[in-house]
Amino acid sequence: MSKLLEAQSVSKTFGDFTALNNVSIAVEKGSIFGLLGPNGAGKTTLIRIINQITMPDTGKVFLDGEPLQRQHIQNIGYLPEERGLYKTMKVGEQALYLAQLKGLDKAEAKKRLLMWFERLEIGDWWNKKIQELSKGMAQKIQFVVTVLHEPKLLIFDEPFSGFDPINADIIKNEILRLREEGATVIFSTHRMESVEELCDHIALINKSNKILDGNLNAIKRQYKTNTFEVGMNTDNIPMLERLLSEKFTTSPADFKTLDNGLKLNIKLSESESANQLLSYLTSKGEVSHFVELIPSASDIFIQAVKNN
Amino acid sequence: MNHLPLIIKREYFTKVRNKAFIIMTFLSPLIMIALFSVVAYLSQLNNNKQKNISVLDYTNEIKTVFQDTKTIKYTVLDNLTLEQAKAIVEAQESYGLLYIKDFKPTTGSMPIEAKKNVDVEFYSAETPSLEIITGLENKIEQRLKELNLKSKGVDIATLKNAETNITINQENFTGEKTSKADSLVKLIFGGAAGYLLFMFIIIYGNMIMRSVIEEKTSRIIEVIISSVKPIQLMLGKIIGTTLAGITQFAIWILLGSILMVIASLIFDIDFTQINTPQQDLMTQAMQNPDSNTDAQLFISAFFNMPLANLIIAFILFFISGYLLYSSLYAAIGAAVDNETDTQQFMLPIIMPLILAVYVGGFTVVGDPHGTVATIFSFVPFTSPVVMLMRIPFGVPIWQQILSLLILIGTFIFTIWLASKIYRVGILMYGKKPTYKELLKWIRY
Numbered sequence: 001m002s003k004l005l006e007a008q009s010v011s012k013t014f015g016d017f018t019a020l021n022n023v024s025i026a027v028e029k030g031s032i033f034g035l036l037g038p039n040g041a042g043k044t045t046l047i048r049i050i051n052q053i054t055m056p057d058t059g060k061v062f063l064d065g066e067p068l069q070r071q072h073i074q075n076i077g078y079l080p081e082e083r084g085l086y087k088t089m090k091v092g093e094q095a096l097y098l099a100q101l102k103g104l105d106k107a108e109a110k111k112r113l114l115m116w117f118e119r120l121e122i123g124d125w126w127n128k129k130i131q132e133l134s135k136g137m138a139q140k141i142q143f144v145v146t147v148l149h150e151p152k153l154l155i156f157d158e159p160f161s162g163f164d165p166i167n168a169d170i171i172k173n174e175i176l177r178l179r180e181e182g183a184t185v186i187f188s189t190h191r192m193e194s195v196e197e198l199c200d201h202i203a204l205i206n207k208s209n210k211i212l213d214g215n216l217n218a219i220k221r222q223y224k225t226n227t228f229e230v231g232m233n234t235d236n237i238p239m240l241e242r243l244l245s246e247k248f249t250t251s252p253a254d255f256k257t258l259d260n261g262l263k264l265n266i267k268l269s270e271s272e273s274a275n276q277l278l279s280y281l282t283s284k285g286e287v288s289h290f291v292e293l294i295p296s297a298s299d300i301f302i303q304a305v306k307n308n
Numbered sequence: 309m310n311h312l313p314l315i316i317k318r319e320y321f322t323k324v325r326n327k328a329f330i331i332m333t334f335l336s337p338l339i340m341i342a343l344f345s346v347v348a349y350l351s352q353l354n355n356n357k358q359k360n361i362s363v364l365d366y367t368n369e370i371k372t373v374f375q376d377t378k379t380i381k382y383t384v385l386d387n388l389t390l391e392q393a394k395a396i397v398e399a400q401e402s403y404g405l406l407y408i409k410d411f412k413p414t415t416g417s418m419p420i421e422a423k424k425n426v427d428v429e430f431y432s433a434e435t436p437s438l439e440i441i442t443g444l445e446n447k448i449e450q451r452l453k454e455l456n457l458k459s460k461g462v463d464i465a466t467l468k469n470a471e472t473n474i475t476i477n478q479e480n481f482t483g484e485k486t487s488k489a490d491s492l493v494k495l496i497f498g499g500a501a502g503y504l505l506f507m508f509i510i511i512y513g514n515m516i517m518r519s520v521i522e523e524k525t526s527r528i529i530e531v532i533i534s535s536v537k538p539i540q541l542m543l544g545k546i547i548g549t550t551l552a553g554i555t556q557f558a559i560w561i562l563l564g565s566i567l568m569v570i571a572s573l574i575f576d577i578d579f580t581q582i583n584t585p586q587q588d589l590m591t592q593a594m595q596n597p598d599s600n601t602d603a604q605l606f607i608s609a610f611f612n613m614p615l616a617n618l619i620i621a622f623i624l625f626f627i628s629g630y631l632l633y634s635s636l637y638a639a640i641g642a643a644v645d646n647e648t649d650t651q652q653f654m655l656p657i658i659m660p661l662i663l664a665v666y667v668g669g670f671t672v673v674g675d676p677h678g679t680v681a682t683i684f685s686f687v688p689f690t691s692p693v694v695m696l697m698r699i700p701f702g703v704p705i706w707q708q709i710l711s712l713l714i715l716i717g718t719f720i721f722t723i724w725l726a727s728k729i730y731r732v733g734i735l736m737y738g739k740k741p742t743y744k745e746l747l748k749w750i751r752y
Contacts, residue, residue, distance in 0.1 A: 015748050051534045053735070070537075078534040082737070084527030089322060097318055101311055101535040142531070 003062075004029045004153055004184045005050065010059030012045055019045040021208045022059070027153075027184055027201075032175075034199035034216070035188040036297075038305060042208040043188050044081065047155055050186075051078050063153065074103045077151035081158045081188075083142050085130045092126035095145050102149040109148065116144045120170065135162045143171055147178060154178065155186045160194060172198065192298035204301065206308045216297070223295040223303065226268045228277060229253050231289025233261040240284060248277075261288055311536050312544050319519070319548025324555060333556050337563040341571050359440070360402040364393045366410040367426060373451045380440070394431055404432030406444060423456045494700035495673060497618070501696040502668045505626055506661060512553035512630075513637035513657075516546055517650065520641030520734070529734045538734065539727040542642075546634045614702060621699050624712055629692025632719035633657060639726035642733030643741050643749075664690035668697040676701035686711050688718035725750060 005027040012020045020042045027033045037043045048054045050061060052068060061068040063075060086094055092113070099109035117123045120140055130138055139162045147154060156175070160168045175198065179185055187199060195202065195216075202219065204212035212219065230253070234240050240262055244250055249267040257263070268277060274292065281287050295303075323329055362383045365371035374382035383402070385393050390407055397405040407429040428448060430436060454464055478490075520542075523529045532541060640653045667690060671681040676698050685695040685703070691711050699708065732749035733741070741749075 048735075053530070053533055073535055076534070078531070080530040080534070082527045082530055084531075086322070086522075086528055087526050088326070097314070098531065098535070100314055101532065145531070 002029055002065075003027060004064055005186070006062045007046065007050065008060045008062070010046065010049060010056045010061065012042075012049065012054065012056050018208050020049075020056070020205075023205065023208075023210045024059075025203050025210070025213065027186060029184055030179065030182060031200045032179060032185045032187055032198050034195045034202035034297075035186055035205070036190075036195065036202055036301060037205035039190075041205045043205055044157065046205070047078070047080075047157060047186070047188060050153075050155065051076060074149060075152045076155065077102075077146040077149065077153070078155045079142060079146040079157060079159055081161075083139075085138055085141065087131040088129060090126070091128050091130065091133070091141055094130065095141060095148070098145045099148050104149050112148050113144065116148065120144065120174075136164060136167055139163060140167065140171075143174070147174075147183075151183070153184050153186065155188075157188045158190070159187070160189070160191060192296060192301060195297045199297075202297070204304050206305050209308075211308045212300070212304045219300060220294055223300050225293065225295075226270070226272075227293040228266050228268070228274065229255060229289065229291045229293055230264050230266055230281060230287070231255070231257055231261050232264075232281060232285045233259060233288055234285035237262045243284065247280075255289065257289060259288070263289075265293065310540075312540055312547075315536065315541060315544025316548040316551070319545050320551050323515070323519075323549060323552035329552070329556070333559050334563070337560050337567055340564065341567045344568075345571050360400070361404050361406055361440075361444075362393065362397045362400075362402050363406045363408070364388060364390065365408045367408055369455060370408055370426070370448060370451045373447045380443075397431070398433070401433075403440075404430055404436055406430055408448070424452055424459070426452070491701075494676075498672065498697035498700045499668070501622055501626075501699075502665065502693040505629055505693055505696060506665050508553060508557070508626075509630055509633045509661060510658075512549055513634050515553070516549045516634050517637040517641035518647065519545055519549060520638055520730075521644065521647060521650075524642070524645060524734055524737070533734065538731040539723075542635070542638050542727055542730050543723075546631065546638060550630065550634070614700075617705075617708075618699055621708055621712075622696060625692045625696050625715070628712065628715045628719055632688065632692070632715065632722055633661070635719065635723040635726040639729040639733070642726075642730040643736075643746060644733075645737060645740070649740050660689035661693070664693035668694045672697045672701075677703075682707075686714060688715050691715050 003026045005025075007023065007025050009022050009024055010020055011018070011022055023042070023046060025033070025035070025046075035043050035046070045054065049056050050068070052070065052073065063072045066072075089097075095113050096106060096109050099113065100106060104112070114123070117126065122137070122140055125133065125137070125141070130141075133141075143159070146156075154175075159171060159175070163171060172194070175185060175187075185198075187195075189195060199216050201214065202212070202216050203210055214222075232240060241250075241264070244264060244266065249269075251265045251267075253263040253265040255263060266277065268274070278287070278290060281290070358379060358381050360381050360383060361374075362385050363371055363374050364385045371384050374384065376382055380403075385396065388396070393405055393407070409427045409429075412425045412427065426448070428444075430441065430444070457467065458464060523532070536544075636657055640650055640657070643653065644650050664684065667680065667684045671678055671684070672694065675681065681694060681698060684690045685698050685707070692715060695703070695708065695711050728750045729746055
């Protein structure tokens with residue numbers, strides 16, 4: 001697959017402060033790319049550079065193989081983290097204005113807006129003022145405005161903040177649908193569960209450096225520790241626990257079960273396989289629970305930032 | 309992609325459709341006229357009240373000059389002591405008592421130096437107004453002068469007869485005739501133009517600033533500048549707000565003049581009755597019995613001015629001066645988060661403006677082509693106001709062009725500067741910037 005967006009060795013400093021240090025990312029067409037990092041890591045600066053709001057000191061950005069230029073703005077839809085709308089303007093008027101700024105002509109913009117408003121069931125808001133809407137309602141309008149000009153690249157910075165679970169789900173499905181229709185998405189968030197659900201590929205930025213970059217599953221494989229969560233029922237729990245801790249590296253585990261059996265995390269060495277462990281366990285008692293511990297995006301995030 | 313017209317349109321229509329704006333547009337002239345009417349009415353009331361002044365004249369020769377006027381009624385008291393007179397005046401609640409003592413013994417050894425002189429005192433419940441005291445002093449001085457002249461054998465009638473009134477006919481070397489009325493009209497015209505610009509900058513500069521702050525606080529700014537260049541947004545804002553301002557000003561002037569006519573017809577208030585310093589100046593200039601009627605004189609004075617030059621210069625200086633200041637207002641709006649933080653940055657903007665109005669007010673009146681007035685009509689931050697005040701008096705074209713070029717150069721510079729601050733500032737939240745930080749932003 002070809003790359004829709006490539007940032008090559010991008011650096012940016014503000015006075016003495018380095019916001020980005022030699023950061024490169026590549027976003028494949030049709031993928032959902034998670035741009036992660038703690039607060040103040042430089043994510044927003046990178047996103048602003050992609051949107052040509054700020055210029056990089058060094059480094060280049062390519063969109064679809066071409067160096068980034070002013071007219072590419074029409075191919076990008078950006079939902080910033082700090083977002084809002086003119087409070088005293090009417091919803092429809094405002095959406096039309098913002099769509100026209102993205103290069104749509106008025107009639108086309110209106111047609112598409114009506115379609116979107118119907119799809120999100122917000123058609124009767126057209127003549128309301130923004131200040132009459134709730135935060136979540138305003139967020140919906142912002143989402144529509146971001147995607148209205150059907151850009152090739154969509155950039156969402158914390159898209160779900162301010163939404164209740166039902167609306168967050170609606171927006172999530174819309175993002176997935178847009179991807180089906182061929183859009184590429186860069187997705188910046190702190191909510192690891194949505195990273196888990198949506199992202200194919202992640203890059204982690206910490207203290208202005210990129211510290212992790214790759215396919216989400218590959219990274220998970222790289223971060224997994226060959227640890228298994230085990231639940232066993234037996235007559236003599238202390239004896240089994242001693243037996244297992246002598247044979248393997250164990251640690252106490254905590255998960256929900258229906259009975260009060262033995263719960264342990266068992267870490268295997270490189271040479272041991274899951275099958276070997278399982279057959280050993282079945283010989284010692286009844287196995288009620290056996291799961292490989294796969295690191296969550298959240299675990300990876302915390303570990304990578306700590307190690308950095 | 310040029311979004312400028314779109315931005316201007318939005319800025320204009322949101323301003324013009326804003327309820328507060330509409331109310332201000334139609335209410336302000338009403339309030340102004342109401343205020344003017346009250347002032348005019350009150351000053352008429354004030355003038356109509358006659359004041360009683362009692363005169364106790366021990367010389368018996370001065371009291372004849374005290375003729376009743378529209379504002380002062382004189383009562384001459386005879387054969388009373390000072391204490392008695394005071395008691396009477398106090399009981400009658402008169403305005404005051406003028407007490408003229410008997411002639412002082414003549415001083416000077418030579419007869420030619422001997423002259424009559426008196427000591428005068430004035431008793432009143434409140435401190436008397438300067439106007440009344442000066443009036444009384446003048447009357448007594450005049451009378452003493454006559455008495456002294458008479459005692460030296462000068463016939464007062466002959467002296468009065470010998471008095472003449474001179475009006476200097478002014479003409480410049482190219483043959484254009486001017487008069488004192490001309491100077492006055494020029495002064496009024498220049499002053500009005502300068503003051504108009506001053507007001508316009510303050511009112512609509514602030515409006516631009518507020519609209520930038522609004523975009524920041526509503527957090528829409530990042531959405532917008534991912535589609536538009538910040539400088540386009542800034543210029544669109546300035547132009548859109550200016551157009552809204554011009555609309556408002558035009559309505560004000562139109563509505564104001566209509567209401568003025570209506571008010572003066574209904575309430576029979578003569579607006580020329582409002583005593584302003586300018587009016588005093590006007591009456592001074594008009595004390596000229598041999599000239600044409602006032603209106604004719606002023607109309608001719610108006611057309612004596614270099615009108616074409618005036619109008620073109622007014623438009624150019626007004627626009628450039630306004631752009632210069634409004635770009636700075638936009639930059640301030642971008643630098644801060646809320647209106648209360650703007651104070652520290654307002655001073656450097658307001659200072660040159662006020663300086664310009666004062667320099668214009670004092671030096672141009674004194675000497676429109678003097679060194680100070682000339683210098684300040686070239687300094688870019690004061691030049692729009694001062695030059696607009698000077699132009700009616702005839703400023704060489706090369707000076708006007710040079711001043712305009714300096715001004716345009718400066719406003720291009722300030723717009724560049726402002727756009728730098730704007731570009732960085734609109735994305736900065738949470739902290740109150742210092743001047744040092746603003747300098748840093750310019751270098752980003």
